[in-house]
Amino acid sequence: MPKTSSESAASFTRTTLHGPTMGTRWSASVDADRSVDVPALRQDLAAAAEQVDGQMSPWKPDSDLMRLNHAPVGDWVDLSPEILEVLDCAFEVRRLSAGAFDPCVGALVDAWGFGAARDAPDAQAIRAARQSMPQAMNANLELDRPGGRARKQVPLQIDLCGIAKGYAVDRMAHVLQQHGVRHALAALDGELRAIGGQASGAPWAVAIERPEAGRRAVHGVLELEDLAVATSGDYRHYVDVGNARIAHTMDARRCAPVNNTVASVTVLARTCMLADAWATALLVAGPDEGPVMAQRMGLDVLFLLRRGEGLTEVGLGRFGTARPRLPG
Incomplete structure (x- = not known):
């Protein structure tokens, strides 16, 4: 939208804000006018x-x-509206993805060394987690959002790491809007959400990372405006066991860490919470089921698949018609 004379780019100041959270850092690039209390x-x-x-x-x-997680089965637990919203979304994506995204993998996450319980895989804990998964995969969490509560129907250890960071970015976007900000890019790890475009009128340029462990490189650049994006991959969070590298994302259907040729999945969505959850689901779904699922759901997705020594792109929706710009 063209700017009026009262909204020239010169009346905005670019400010970058950041801080620690969730074992990483949040950030916000803000084009702020004089009314914003930075x-x-x-x-x-x-x-x-x-x-x-x-x-x-x-x-x-x-x-x-x-x-x-610690509450007895059948007992109602009073919860905040925020976590109830995330739980509702998480279990809906679980249903729509046929379990490719599953928040009930907490015991598996801990057993494989990615949770708070241990920092390396434990064979006995893995066996116990696998034995409990069939029951957990068929369970539903009963949510009472008007009453602000939830209860488990069977023993469950819920993990929201595949969706909570995206939701945090959405909460940051809400804060920015409450402060009257119209041009900003909020980010947390690989999840980002744009409020409008830049004050100059250009969209926000967001890098798609090349999926290489131990190295930061740009695979391509996409343009973001009033939209969220999230990327999930197997190359940042992992543990090495002997000669094997084990990714942190759990495949509840296999009761094991994800193990396929998908290097990364980038998803565009109206909220970062949805982008985050679907990126995780499609990573788990794999190179064959994932694109079919994305097409069925009408998602805008870029898969980077490992083929020999290189990468192959599979794009759907907006990624099928407008490729990310390559650097250089």
Whole structure:
């Protein structure tokens, strides 16, 4: 949309805000006019990210998530509206993806050394987690959002790491909008959401990372405006066991870490929560089932598949017609 004379790019100042959360860092690139109280904005952005961490962290014993995990089966647990929203979305994506995205993998995550319980795979814990998964995969969590509560029908250990960071970015976007910001890019790890475009009128340029362990390189660049993007891959969070590299994302259907030729999946969506969950689901679904699932759901997705020593792109939706710009 063309800018009026009262909204020239010169009246905005680019400010970059950032801080620690969830074992990584949040950031926001903001084109702020004189009405924006930048110190207050930074404080509120940090508070939004920390609130989500405090509610949904599997490492904090007093988080809403851990209270739910530790509660007896059948007991109602009072929960915040935020985690109820995320649980509702997580179980809906679980249903739509036929279990490719599954928040009930907490025991598997811990057993394979990616949770708070241990930092390396434990064979006995893996056997126990695998024995409990069939029951967990057929279970539903009963949510009472008007009443602000939930209860488990069977023993469950829920893990929201595949969706909570995306939701935190959405909460940051909400804070930015509350402060009257119209041009910003909020980010947390590989999840980003754009509010409008840049004040100059250009969209935000977002890099798609080349999926190489131990190296930061750009595979391509996409343009983002009033849209969210999330990327899931097997190349950043992993453990080495002997000569094997084990990715942190769990495939509940195999009761094991994801093991296929999908190097990364990038998803565009209206919210970062949805982009985050579907990126995880499609990574797990794999190179054959994943594109079929994405097409069925009408998703905008870029798969990077390992083929020999190189990478092959499979794009759907907007990625099928407009390829990311390559660097250089």
